[in-house]
Amino acid sequence: MGQTLFDKIWDAHVVSSNEGFPDILYIDTHFIHEVTSPQAFDGLRARGLPVFRPKQTVATADHNVPTWNQHLPIKEELSRYQVDMLTKNCAEFGIELYGLGHPFQGIVHVIGPELGITRPGGTYVCGDSHTSTHGAFGAIAFGIGTSQVEQVMATQCLLQQRPKRMKIEVNGQLQKGVGAKDIILYIISKTSAAGGTGYAVEYAGDTIRSLSMEGRMTICNMSIEMGARCGLIAPDETTINYVKGREFAPKGEEWDKAVAYWQTLYSDEDADFDAILSFNAEDIEPMITYGTNPGMGIGVTQHVPETLSFEEKEQGSYKKALAYMGLHDDEQLLGKPIDYVFIGSCTNSRIEDLRQVAEFVKGKHKADNVTVWVVPGSKQVQEQAIREGLDKIFDAAGFPLREPGCSACLGMNEDKIPAGKYCVSTSNRNFEGRQGPNSRTFLASPLTAAASAITGKVTDIREFLKSEPELSELMN
Template identity: 85%
Template sequence: MSKTLVEKIWDAHVVKSEEGFPDILYIDTHLIHEVTSPQAFDGLRKRGLPVFRPQQTVATADHNVPTLNQLLPIKEELSRYQVDMLTKNCAEFGIELYGLGHPFQGIVHVIGPELGITLPGKTMVCGDSHTSTHGAFGAIAFGIGTSQVEQVFATQCLLQSKPKTMKIEVNGELGKGVGAKDIILYIIAQISAAGGTGYFIEYAGSAIESLSMEARMTICNMSIEMGARGGLIAPDQITFDYIKGREFAPAGEEWDKALAYWKTLYSDADATFDSVLTFDAADIAPMITYGTNPGMGMGIQEN
């Protein structure tokens, strides 16, 4: 049976599925930070539960922290309290923390790729809407709420209804000065800030395939701005070259095994999507936005 990339990854992670109920979806990697995790940890305490698989939880302080002088006390009281609670909670529940001063500390959706934690074929969640950034590597990645953070802590699974699938193709050569941000703002301007609601989006086409990993991350990051559950791009040689040799990436025989699997992660030629949209890269100009939502965008040459 032919499948889309989303279906291949999703189906491989379903622990249990019953008609009329959400799937029980296994989560490979749970990313946490200081803002959406404290209440989830408290929920575990009230139930007397441990974190089920702490080795699959990646913690860093990134939302309310200074860029410079990180070894000094955080001045803002609430921010300092949240970071202190993350440190306390991770120590209590046996989770390794990339806290302030740690060489791996950074923006959660940046350190995942940079450290080789984000890999094709994974399911990844975080209490942050822009978790879809990791989809650039051919992963199913999406944001969750605090009660769901607690659910993943306790079970390493999530109750989740299978989303509809949308393919957005951008073909052709990009014009001068047009980058990834322009591509995604153009798409959102065409379909609106609600145009992706209910869908998991696969970005494809020659213009997408020409992009760097950083540019692909920009595209997938902003899937949320069109209301989508998440977005992803099929992994290719650009993806594999980026991952190889990173801190936690597979190596040796494990690399060869992983690479063989990653090369199967694409939508079958005759796979059926719930919606397909196609755009010409030549139509995309450098974009600006105005007004009150990201769907209000226009090319700089427009009036």
């Protein structure tokens, strides 16, 4: 019997395995940020322990940082304290920090790939659930809790139960205006927010293969939103070409050795999966969520489901979600006025996302009723956008380019959506209060978000094809 990609990587990193106990799994790189690391550092101090392998720990400030005037002291007291503590802890324990002002600073799941730290065949963890992003490179990557952050700091290993394996295949040609974000929102809408619980999910099929690395990262990023332990995609030439030449990628003979290994990383034809799901790309239209978990998604032209279409035991929570969102049964979101648009987060803040949005909004201007935040995922993305003149396009359209950080994805910093306001967001979660107390979030793709910003209401990006056929290439 052949092996899955997941099992090949897992087995290569098992330090010790005993029946009836979790495996001891070696971790190649540990990413940390200011929110989930302070207690772990305190734990090491209390036990008189160093960070076991500080060179394999990568630190950055992202969750609590402001996205304006990063050269000034942080205004929010708690945010300032957490960022200051990260600086102090990294200095004390010998960890290099990509803090505010550093050319490598940014969202942890953006800087790892763009710096060449994330590579095929590795194991990556972080005290952040969207660590699954790194699985796009053909790696095992997952979020961990604060006590586990301390465990990795102390030993560079984790106690882990091997999850079940699921394969999700997507095949066929996507419609114009449909992209990676729509694919994953569609999958989650079909599997539910718990449909991947207990599984490591491998995404496959010719539709997935056709995606750029940025698109693949978007897919894997939201694996956690269907409850999966992690998501991964087998590496190929697209992967190898992306990693080549990056700051910390292997060089010379080491590069050749690495590529030879990466080319062995795929699921064997006779590999056994615990579950297999298949979807047709042609069935996917631009997606948008209507509720308070990412599984509550519909095609942008569809209507909010009827309460009676759910099992009786689910109807109470469904009504609560609709009440929070100010929606009702059978309502169509298309054309609904909005207040904010957020383009950013570890899901959709890479240079490809910004290029796509800039190309679309060139020569247009946002609606008067909408406030738009465009937040690059890293300092490198910000600088690249400026070099390409995207900032000028954004400014002309009323989409000011801010500075890097998690921003309005999670309402943990100064960028919060006001209570009761509707935001079309390219982020990954729409829970109650996720973007600010009592804020209301519609998750969507960068193109859907940009189109909605221009019209001032929830919009089907495909409508622009009718009057602007030159957008066809952009919308493939």
